[in-house]
Amino acid sequence: MSPRSGASLARTAPVFAALGEDTRLAIVARLCSGGPQSIAHLTEGSDVTRQAVTKHLNVLADAGIVRGVRRGRERMWEIEPKRLDDASRWLEQLSKRWDDALGRLKRYVEGDA
Amino acid sequence: MSTDRIEKKILLRAPRSRVWRAIASPEEFGTWFGAKLEGAFEPGARVLGRITIKGYENVPMEIVIDRVEPEGLFSYRWHPYAVDPKVDYSSEPMTLVEFHLAEVPGGTELTVIESGFDGVPAARRAEAIKMNTGGWEAQLRNIERHVAA
Numbered sequence: 001m002s003p004r005s006g007a008s009l010a011r012t013a014p015v016f017a018a019l020g021e022d023t024r025l026a027i028v029a030r031l032c033s034g035g036p037q038s039i040a041h042l043t044e045g046s047d048v049t050r051q052a053v054t055k056h057l058n059v060l061a062d063a064g065i066v067r068g069v070r071r072g073r074e075r076m077w078e079i080e081p082k083r084l085d086d087a088s089r090w091l092e093q094l095s096k097r098w099d100d101a102l103g104r105l106k107r108y109v110e111g112d113a
Numbered sequence: 114m115s116t117d118r119i120e121k122k123i124l125l126r127a128p129r130s131r132v133w134r135a136i137a138s139p140e141e142f143g144t145w146f147g148a149k150l151e152g153a154f155e156p157g158a159r160v161l162g163r164i165t166i167k168g169y170e171n172v173p174m175e176i177v178i179d180r181v182e183p184e185g186l187f188s189y190r191w192h193p194y195a196v197d198p199k200v201d202y203s204s205e206p207m208t209l210v211e212f213h214l215a216e217v218p219g220g221t222e223l224t225v226i227e228s229g230f231d232g233v234p235a236a237r238r239a240e241a242i243k244m245n246t247g248g249w250e251a252q253l254r255n256i257e258r259h260v261a262a
Contacts, residue, residue, distance in 0.1 A: 017200050020234055091230065094193055095119050098225060101146055102123050105223075108145040109127040109135045 015083055016090075018063035023048055024056045028079065031066060036078040118228035126220040133184045136212050136223075148174050156181055160189075172198075179209065187212045193233065206232035
């Protein structure tokens, strides 16, 4: 996928905002390493309440990082990998922005020589 | 590649004095960078403005001038890619952007270094995410197995 970098950057910001909280980052890490899980499973062995986990999952879902899938009587939560891939390109995109800016500088200073 | 810095080198076929003016004058900087900036580029000055790049029009931009050494070095600090109006970036550490100028045959060699990403939460998260790539692949296989079962 190669959208214009501007559009991609604009979509990435909410991802970082959603990940900017330790509990949510931990939930994402758990879903990454452990595969799809129910809220009950995600709450196990942690001192975060079920309600809190639900709230965090909803924030992550709004940012497109996770999605809930109904499986029988349970709702399983899983990672939406595409959005995280976009975010991991953050530094690459910044680097690309410098290339663009320096290209404009080059045309600017060489154009009026 | 280091994750703490971005480094770019470019040969500009223009005299060093010309390149310096293009970088160290707020109006000229804004012309090629894509921003409208108000204030003087003096050490310690906080310069405010707005981005003019298509897609980011009117996003506020703020840079804090660090060093101004005529025809040699211009540097400032800022919050890289601080374009989400819902995020308060003010408490986050800034990165340092340096423009180094050197006279070379045929023109001016410009080196741009942006450093300090390790302190920026968004960059740290990008790295954390990158480290997890193996995790996602395993996770995708889990899903595949699950739906195939």
